[in-house]
Amino acid sequence: MVNKYMQTYLERIKAELLSRLGEFGQFCPVSLAESQELFDCSATDSLEFAAEFRGHYYKMSSQEKLNKFLENPELYVPPLAPHPLPSADMIPKRLTLSELKSRFPKCAELQGYCPVTYQDGNQRYEALVPGSINYALEYRNRIYICENKEKLQKFLRSPLKYWEQKLPHKLPPLREPILLTSLPLPGYLEQGIATSLIKAMNAVGCIKPKFPFLSIRRSALLYIALHLKAFNPKGSEYTRKKYKKKMEQFMESCELITYLGAKMTRKYKEPQFRAIDFDHKLKTFLSLRNIDPING
Incomplete structure (x- = not known):
């Protein structure tokens, strides 16, 4: 209920600000006066850099511009403002x-x-x-x-x-797009996925994952595949989140080997003397035999 009232209050403040905007509308008067820059502040609803002067509101582009306006507001509004806002x-x-x-x-x-x-x-x-x-x-x-x-x-x-420029008489030749799939394999890898592949290989080299009951080579290849999917810049946000979660689950399973290796002893221990989560993790480890690491 409090949040609802607060939201209503903020909406009223914003509506009042819009109805009482000064001669420069949503544009920063300080930027316009100092460098003739049309800095549009309408992209944000924040009132952090807004000021009131002579019954009108003015929005500034930064704290620095706001401080300048508050120090000498007369310099940035008519009749002393050096540059008026252009017509629409x-x-x-x-x-x-x-x-x-x-x-x-x-x-x-x-x-x-x-x-x-x-x-x-x-x-x-x-x-x-x-x-x-x-x-x-x-x-x-x-x-x-x-x-x-x-x-x-x-x-x-x-x-x-x-806005007003002229091209030289000589122009660059038209560029014809080249399909990545038309390149030979080394060229395709270099132009298409080299950066992503290098990042994935660096990560697997640092982490050195080993999935239970899988070889080191297959574990590394699966991790690289998950990394490429999780950080694919052309993939959707949903797909990246999905594979980041799969990569985290994959790493949790890989860490079981290190954990069990550190906690397991040669002599039998009664359950009450074992680590609290030892039995659970051992059971999880054994359940991963003949399991697809990606699709479960």
């Missing part, structure tokens, strides 16, 4: 894939090359890097495709720096 049609907007498709047949500027990479690379030939359609934006009725999320954020914050 002059603020860059990120495009989703469906929004990007709806702009057809409009083409991307710079023939799809990333404007941020090109500008930050001093407009050199080698700085012509194709953008990704997952990081598209629209500015001044033009479409731009950025290389990654970091470059996209840079454009959104400083569009005047990146």
Whole structure:
């Protein structure tokens, strides 16, 4: 009940903040004044860096910006603010894939090359890097495709720096994608799974797993297979969690050998003189004979 009231209270505070936002809306006035950066603070509902001044609320991008605003708020709001917030049609907007498709047949500027990479690379030939359609934006009725999320954020914050550029006369040749499956086996392994395989082999070399009633070689191969599944960057979160749990269970079974080897004695001991969980772990160990380590 307390949590419900607290949630309701926070929602009322946020609603009041939105209704009383100052001239800069969700954009940080300090970033705009100091570097003309359009730092959008709407991505978070946190009020940690919010301040009230002259009956209006302002959101800042960091504690440092908040401290500057609180020290001299008059410098960052009209009439002393050096830069007003641009009109809505002059603020860059990120495009989703469906929004990007709806702009057809409009083409991307710079023939799809990333404007941020090109500008930050001093407009050199080698700085012509194709953008990704997952990081598209629209500015001044033009479409731009950025290389990654970091470059996209840079454009959104400083569009005047990146929006108007011209390509050189000579452009890189078009890249034709090569299917990994068309490569010979060594090339496929190098380009496709080398990093993941090296991590798995390093892990198995450090842990040296030995599953009950299985050879060392088969135990190592099973551990590598589980590691590849558990840390597959292209796998779903559900699949990774599933195989991380299987890997933990696999290691628990491997640790039975070390535990029993340390606790077992040559002479018979009465149950009351044994370790509390010795009998349970011994029974678990014996039950693993002829059991599939992966599927149980």
